[in-house]
Amino acid sequence: SQQGEEDPQALSIQEGENATMNCSYKTSINNLQWYRQNSGRGLVHLILIRSNEREKHSGRLRVTLDTSKKSSSLLITASRAADTASYFCATGLRGSYKLIFGSGTRLLVRP
Amino acid sequence: DADVTQTPRNRITKTGKRIMLECSQTKGHDRMYWYRQDPGLGLRLIYYSFDVKDINKGEISDGYSVSRQAQAKFSLSLESAIPNQTALYFCATSVAGREFTGELFFGEGSRLTVL
Numbered sequence: 001s002q003q004g005e006e007d008p009q010a011l012s013i014q015e016g017e018n019a020t021m022n023c024s025y026k027t028s029i030n031n032l033q034w035y036r037q038n039s040g041r042g043l044v045h046l047i048l049i050r051s052n053e054r055e056k057h058s059g060r061l062r063v064t065l066d067t068s069k070k071s072s073s074l075l076i077t078a079s080r081a082a083d084t085a086s087y088f089c090a091t092g093l094r095g096s097y098k099l100i101f102g103s104g105t106r107l108l109v110r111p
Numbered sequence: 112d113a114d115v116t117q118t119p120r121n122r123i124t125k126t127g128k129r130i131m132l133e134c135s136q137t138k139g140h141d142r143m144y145w146y147r148q149d150p151g152l153g154l155r156l157i158y159y160s161f162d163v164k165d166i167n168k169g170e171i172s173d174g175y176s177v178s179r180q181a182q183a184k185f186s187l188s189l190e191s192a193i194p195n196q197t198a199l200y201f202c203a204t205s206v207a208g209r210e211f212t213g214e215l216f217f218g219e220g221s222r223l224t225v226l
Contacts, residue, residue, distance in 0.1 A: 004153075030211045042115075042201060042217035043154070088153060092212030097161070098169065099212040101146075101154040 004089045004102030012108040019076040021105040023089030024069075030092040032065055032072050033099070037086045046074075046087075051094075079109045114138045117202050117218035125226050130189040132221045134202030143185040144203040144215065145169075145177060154201065160185055161207065192225045199223075 007022045023032070031050045035043040049056045049065045049072065056063045062075040076083055086104045093100060115136045124130055134143065142161050146154040146169075156169030158177040166177060174196060176188045189196055199222050203215040 033212075033214065035215075040199075040220070040222075042219045043203075043215070044217070045214045048214060090154075090215075095211075097159065097167075097211055098156055099215060100156070100170075103151055103153040 004091050004100060006087070006089055006102045006105045008105060009103070010106045010108070012110065013079055014110050015079060015081055017079055019079050019083070019107055019109070021074045021087050021089075021107070023072045023074070023102055025072075025089075025091045025102075026070065027091075028094040029067075030094050032063075033090045033092070034061075034063060034072075034074050035088045035090060035101075037088065037104070039085075043088065076107075079107075081109050081111045083107060084109045115202055115204055115216055115218035117200075117221045119221060120219065121222045123224045123226065124192055126193055128192050128225075130192050130223065132187045132200055132202075132223070134185045134187070134218060136183050136202075136204045136216075138204055138206075138216060139182075140204035140216070141182065141207045142205045143179065144205070145175075145185070145187045146201045146203060147171065148199040148201060148220075157187065157200075189223075192223075194225045197223060197225045 004025045033048045034046040037043045047058050060077045065072045088104045090099045090101045118133045144159045145157040148154045160179045178186050199220050202218040205213045
């Protein structure tokens with residue numbers, strides 16, 4: 001199984017609501033990153049949180065990291081239809097140059 | 112113009128054919144990567160390169176080879192394509208810096224179908 005697993009696999013919400021996606025991982029990390037992918041397009045980096053950080057904000061995005069539970073969450077506040085996309089967490093493994101991706105959460109924001 | 116350009120964007124080929132996917136970047140980054148995306152499996156790392164003379168295998172390198180022709184160019188080859196190599200392939204770059212694994216910048220992808 002993969003290093004990063006997102007939960008839920010799919011999420012459907014109404015515009016204006018908040019969306020929360022979770023990521024769990026198995027081994028020690030240097031950092032954890034979140035990416036967004038619009039259908040059939042390349043991935044776009046959203047935010048990076050280092051292993052010694054607990055929370056980070058970027059605009060309407062809030063990421064938390066709990067290294068004791070080996071988990072992270074991505075919160076998108078006041079969602080918009082344009083936020084519809086797949087969201088992936090990616091873990092930078094400690095002592096490695098590899099970035100390992102999870103299988104993603106598909107978010108649908110209904111107008 | 113895109114910073115990370117992949118060619119071709121779409122390719123249909125037959126089993127046993129040799130295929131090359133090309134990637135070029137104008138970001139000036141040293142590090143380049145090839146990933147494969149399959150439905151429900153996320154992205155898996157095939158190969159990565161930190162400079163022209165540094166090539167490393169990723170999670171799923173069997174059946175693939177790469178060439179780093181220049182700092183800006185990194186190509187992926189399938190010597191003898193097979194149907195289970197049907198996937199969406201992404202090239203990505205990153206800057207060598209503070210992070211072991213920093214932010215990746217992705218191309219738009221190359222969709223490969225092997226019949």
